[in-house]
Amino acid sequence: MINVYADNAATTRVSDTAFNAMLPYFKELYGNPSSLYTLGQKSTEALFSARETIADCINCNMKEITFTSGGSEADNQAIISAAYLGAKKGKKHIISSAFEHHAVLHTLEKLKKEGFEITLLPVHSDGFVMVDELKNAIREDTALVTIMFANNEIGTIQPIAEIGAVCRERGVLFHTDAVQAVGHIKIDVKEQNIDMLSIASHKFHGPKGAGALYVRKGIPLLNLIEGGAQERGKRAGTENVPAIVGMAAALKESCENLDKNFAYVKDLRDKIARELSKIPHSKINGVLERGLAGTLNMCFEGIEGESLLLLLDDRGISASSGSACTSGSLDPSHVLLALGLPHEVAHGSLRISLCEYNTEEEADHIIKNVPEVVEYLRSMSPIWKDLQEGKREYVIQ
Amino acid sequence: MLYSEKVMDHFRNPRNLGTIEDADGVGEVGNAKCGDIMKMYLKIEDGIITDVKFNTFGCGSAIATSSMATEMIKGKPVEEALKLSNKAVVEALDGLPAHKIHCSVLAEEAVKAALFDYYTKHPELKKPEGLPDCATCGGDCCSCH
Structure with missing residues (x-):
């Protein structure tokens, strides 16, 4: 793998x-x-x-x-x-x-x-x-x-x-x-x-x-x-x-190699961002054009970050999350909360941070696997069910 | 590793995942703000839990504890399910990290909430004393754990 x-x-x-x-x-x-x-x-x-x-x-x-x-x-x-x-x-x-x-x-x-x-x-x-x-x-x-x-x-x-x-x-x-x-x-x-x-x-x-x-x-x-x-x-x-x-x-x-690396990493990151943004009710945190080339932080409504990370790990992807469960406290990332995101959305965050060693093939692996794992976790999430049935309102449109 | 092999097994291959349309008892506990919600569905015939399903929003241990709890009460008399403790769930999973113990509490509460719902729907049955109403307590689960 x-x-x-x-x-x-x-x-x-x-x-x-x-x-x-x-x-x-x-x-x-x-x-x-x-x-x-x-x-x-x-x-x-x-x-x-x-x-x-x-x-x-x-x-x-x-x-x-x-x-x-x-x-x-x-x-x-x-x-x-x-x-x-x-x-x-x-x-x-x-x-x-x-x-x-x-x-x-x-x-x-x-x-x-x-x-x-x-x-x-x-x-x-x-x-x-x-x-x-x-x-x-x-x-x-x-x-x-x-x-x-x-x-x-x-x-x-x-x-x-x-x-x-x-x-x-x-x-x-x-x-x-x-x-x-x-x-x-x-x-x-x-x-x-x-x-x-x-x-x-x-x-x-x-x-x-x-x-x-x-x-x-x-x-x-x-x-x-x-x-x-x-x-x-x-x-x-x-x-x-x-x-x-x-x-x-x-x-x-x-x-x-600053400029060369920046351009290369940014292209990879932007491609991943573009594809993962197609996941319904997802959002990018921060502003890609005014950020570091390799960092992509997203929230996926209705799921929790730690289970997302563990399942991505099973598929060979090492990433990070601002969910509370990954920090050992009950509160999600203070960074995401500072952006004004509600707790339940901040729990469902994923940070992908790339460098010049990452390849196009690796980007494609991320693009293929993240949506599958998000969909699987949503299929077992009572919050997602409530959102879909209109019993709860989407935070991310 | 953060989790035991058993936790990872139940997380990766959750038992009794899903919902029951005509459930005899449904219980939902937890709080989206805290990052975990468990919903338990029970099918009960002649005082026996004949089927159980769950849906969970939460971390690896939240999913694993829900899965283990369903396995521990399936096919058991209601009286026995009422006695399910979070400690038993933790033991069955070969332990949980200290800051994840609250997930097992949630699993116990989800079972109790579903049973509370069952008894509420069946006023002819005597509700066991001390059965907490976790589903409608309205409290912030974080404050309990």
Whole structure:
């Protein structure tokens, strides 16, 4: 049976380039970058080169890059650092959006308990923050604005350059969780007025366990992990050299092929979207033309997402859902709820996220199987029966 | 794996899937908002459940627990079906993950709701004490589990 990995927004396969780049750093060049002898200094050089590569990809200075264990740590460090910095000046207000990743939202909840005031901007039914609403939300005591570059569940790309310009003009720090965007769309921290930006290696064919935080020169960064002088004292702990090398190699490759990959993946995604939209009472969440190339999020009325995923898995398709059952809580995805979707519809969601490794044949496999599984689940759904008999009203027309 | 082989078997090959047009008792429990609804149909002759069918909107374990519950009461006297507990359903399925136990509660409630409907249609029969009216309680199932 054909196996289709269609969950690239969750994580990606390590690229051959990244894998090969990492290999020497496990058994041959395993020195500690803090050691003075040659073996250690080889690792120091590898870190130097990786930092330079990553800086080039987002157009910053290499001194503005701090390595972390991943996107979540980068988000935590950026937000906590900016918050405490603001608090010193009496600024304890933070603005974010309703559909951020939990690495951001949970950090904000923690800060709220410490006395910070949090404003979450609405993202409206199409999944975008409105710049005017941000302007109105900024106050004298606003310490930070943190808005994701592109949403992880529906792929919508936020107006980052405009948001950055507003923040710059009002003298407020701007952080963006760019975990889904880096390596997939063009990022230029200077042009886009970004002060802080989070990167996660495993979202662009790098290994797991590595990430980076860009912090514009002049903005002080507080460390979350104490213990050593690594990363100029901003992040203690012996650097994960093989993973960092792999991250840099993967990012370089992704950035060199950005336009080509975007066009290829978008064609595949659009074809799937077109075909799956033929399923009655289905809807696409977000706006494909203003989103990441590979992300497709749909709701199918009358069915539940987890059973859809399990049956697709039986047919060789790995995908994801925002249903409550897949999250272990009773509430469906906060992203879909932020779009204003009712619970019962949000439960029936499917996220397909493609990458340049997916093929036309795989797209056809998805196009053939999703409608069959949806139809089967609807045939056993009492909700679907009620909808068809007019005892319940369709939410999705 | 998240689920036992038995859960996956009942999920992939649900027993007694469907509806019964002239059912003697029908019960629907759950809430679309919470993501699971079970509807149970019973055919009862001389106090014996001669046929049972179900329809379920829900996750893998919701479908599997409905299927298992129907299998456990089919051919059994009503009195025995009344004693079906969610724990027995879980055991028969070789366990469920902790956050899925509420699905088994729902399966038990679906059987009870269908039996409640049966007794309501047959006032000449004495309704067993303590049989909850899950179908019309109107409460949010989430709050119970």
